[in-house]
Amino acid sequence: GQTVGVLAVQGAFVEHERRLAQLGCACIELRKAADLEKPFDRLILPGGESTVQIKLLHELGMCGPLRERIEGGMPVLGTCAGLILLADRAEGAADGGQSGLATMPVTVRRNAYGRQLGSFHANAAFAGEENVPMTFIRAPFVTEVGKEVEVLARVGGDIVAVRYRNQLGVAFHPELDDDDRVLKLFLADGALLHE
Template sequence: MRVAILAVQGAFIEHRKKLESLGAECIELRKKEDLEQPFDGLILPGGESTVQGKLLRELEMYDSLKEKIESGMPVLATCAGLILLAEHLSNDEHVYFGTLPVTVRRNAYGRQLGSFHTDAEVKGIGEVPMTFIRAPYIETADEQVQVLAHVDDRIVAVQYGAQIGLSFHPELDADSRIHEKFLGLIADCIKNNNCRKN
C-alpha cells in the first residue's frame, strides 16, 4: 500500500511519520514527475491553502490530482487540505479541487481561538484528541456527506465517499485511529479494485 503526500508546502512530514509507523509506504509529491509513480491514496496536509493551490497549478499537478480524486482515490485532507477539497468557501472566492460538497469557512476561529486542543467523538472511532491551528470549520454539508464530528456545534470532520475532510491535525497527536481509518479505506479500495493509481 503506497500513499502519496502533497509536499509542496505545509505540515506533510508528520503525516508521513504517522503512516510509516502503521506500515504504509509513502511518497512525496513535489513536482509533476512525481505523479508518474503509482499510489493508492492521497494526503492533502495542513499549511497555507492559497499557496498550495497556486503551486498545484504552477507545478502542473492540479489536473491529474483532481482527476484521481474524482475517480474515487481515497484522500485524507487536513485543515488547508479540507479547504482545497471544498466545493464552496464562505469567505473566499477561490475554489480549488471542489470535489467535497461542503461549504467551509477559512480561519474560522479567529485570533482568540486561533489554536487550541480538545477531545471529541468521531463517528465510528470514539473520542480522539484534536489539535486546531488557525483552523477552518464546515458551515454546511450536503445531505449525502456523512458528518463524523462536531466541536461546539460546528462540523469539524466529514466523509464523502473515499474523501475524508478534517478541520484539525490528527498527525500532531499520538492517537493513530484516524490514519488507521484512512488506510482501511485504501485497503477496501484495493480489494474492490476501484483505486485510480495512475
C-alpha cells in the same frame, strides 16, 4: 502494502510522513506533476496555508491530475488546509481567490475560530470512536454540506469532519496527536471509505 502519496508542496507533510512510517506505511512525496505518475494507492493533503497550496498546485499543473485521481475513486484524506482544498466553496478566502480541487460538496469557513484562538485541543467522538483527541491550528470548519456528505465529528456544534464517498476531510491535525485512530481508519480497507 500500500503506498500513500503525500502532497508535499507546502505545509505539514513531514508530520504525516513520520506518522505513516510509524504505521508501517510506505509513502511518496508529491512535489510536481511528474510525481503523480508514480504508483500510489491513497492520497493525503496536509495542513498548511491553503491559499499558497492552491496557487502552487495551479502553477505546477497538479490540479487537474489530482482531481482526476480523486474523482476516479482514490481514497483521499484532507487535513485542515487539505480540507479547504477539497471543498467546493470557501468563505472568507482572503484573496477572493482561486478555488482548489473542489471535489467535495461542502462549504468551509477559513480561520473559523478567529485569529485570537489560533490553536486549541478538543476531544470528541469521531465516526463511532469516542474521545478522539483533535488539534486545531487556525482551523476551518464546515458550514454547509451537500447531498451524500456524512458528518463524522462536531466540536461545540460545528462540523469538523466529513466524508463524501472516497473523500475524508478533517479540520484538525490527526498527525499531531499520539492517537492513530483517524489515520488508521483512513488506511484500513473497508473500515471507513468503502463500506
